[in-house]
Amino acid sequence: NAGVTQTPKFQVLKTGQSMTLQCAQDMNHNSMYWYRQDPGMGLRLIYYSASEGTTDKGEVPNGYNVSRLNKREFSLRLESAAPSQTSVYFCASTSLMGEKLFFGSGTQLSVL
Amino acid sequence: GESVGLHLPTLSVQEGDNSIINCAYSNSASDYFIWYKQESGKGPQFIIDIRSNMDKRQGQRVTVLLNKTVKHLSLQIAATQPGDSAVYFCAENGRGTGTASKLTFGTGTRLQVTL
Numbered sequence: 001n002a003g004v005t006q007t008p009k010f011q012v013l014k015t016g017q018s019m020t021l022q023c024a025q026d027m028n029h030n031s032m033y034w035y036r037q038d039p040g041m042g043l044r045l046i047y048y049s050a051s052e053g054t055t056d057k058g059e060v061p062n063g064y065n066v067s068r069l070n071k072r073e074f075s076l077r078l079e080s081a082a083p084s085q086t087s088v089y090f091c092a093s094t095s096l097m098g099e100k101l102f103f104g105s106g107t108q109l110s111v112l
Numbered sequence: 113g114e115s116v117g118l119h120l121p122t123l124s125v126q127e128g129d130n131s132i133i134n135c136a137y138s139n140s141a142s143d144y145f146i147w148y149k150q151e152s153g154k155g156p157q158f159i160i161d162i163r164s165n166m167d168k169r170q171g172q173r174v175t176v177l178l179n180k181t182v183k184h185l186s187l188q189i190a191a192t193q194p195g196d197s198a199v200y201f202c203a204e205n206g207r208g209t210g211t212a213s214k215l216t217f218g219t220g221t222r223l224q225v226t227l
Binding site for chain 1: 144146148153154155156157158161201205206213214215216217218219220
């Protein structure tokens with residue numbers, strides 16, 4: 001029972017490089033989310049997908065793009081990484097928006 | 113905008129004692145609240161949730177109390193164990209803000225259990 005799986009677990013990028021963070025859930029959830037977590041701050045919502053085929057901006061979407069590939073998978077792309085995007089990124093999913101989220105184990109990203 | 117906050121950033125508790133972690137919320141339209149535990153290097157794990165039509169809910173060694181009058185939420189952990197050491201987050205769903213309902217998280221309280 002994997003739940004929410006994120007890859008990679010760690011990544012180091014140089015400023016200007018691009019990368020895609022992958023997320024997959026096996027709980028048949030409709031809604032998926034990407035959060036970032038910075039020291040001393042709570043989880044901040046980057047983008048979310050209420051259902052397959054839809055995506056919407058969250059609190060801090062600038063510099064990111066997302067793709068809801070199918071019901072299971074929701075990817076986050078950094079087109080041109082900046083040091084301000086150094087953070088821990090969490091993917092989450094739920095069967096009912098606004099209620100219990102199931103989180104992945106996170107991706108620690110450093111942009112030099 | 114609306115926010116969820118915590119009174120204490122760090123709480124030290126002796127093993128075996130009870131822990132109380134507090135959270136203030138400001139969105140009176142929120143009707144769902146939840147607590148998460150996050151251990152170092154891991155993702156947040158669900159502990160317990162409560163709806164606004166309840167004042168109290170109990171789980172295994174944990175109790176959540178909701179006081180809607182003063183917009184306050186607390187998490188009580190009975191007989192605190194070393195394995196309870198973690199950061200604890202509260203969140204509210206902000207229902208009624210006019211946008212799709214989403215959880216808004218507080219900044220977290222670190223619980224340190226001393227032997």
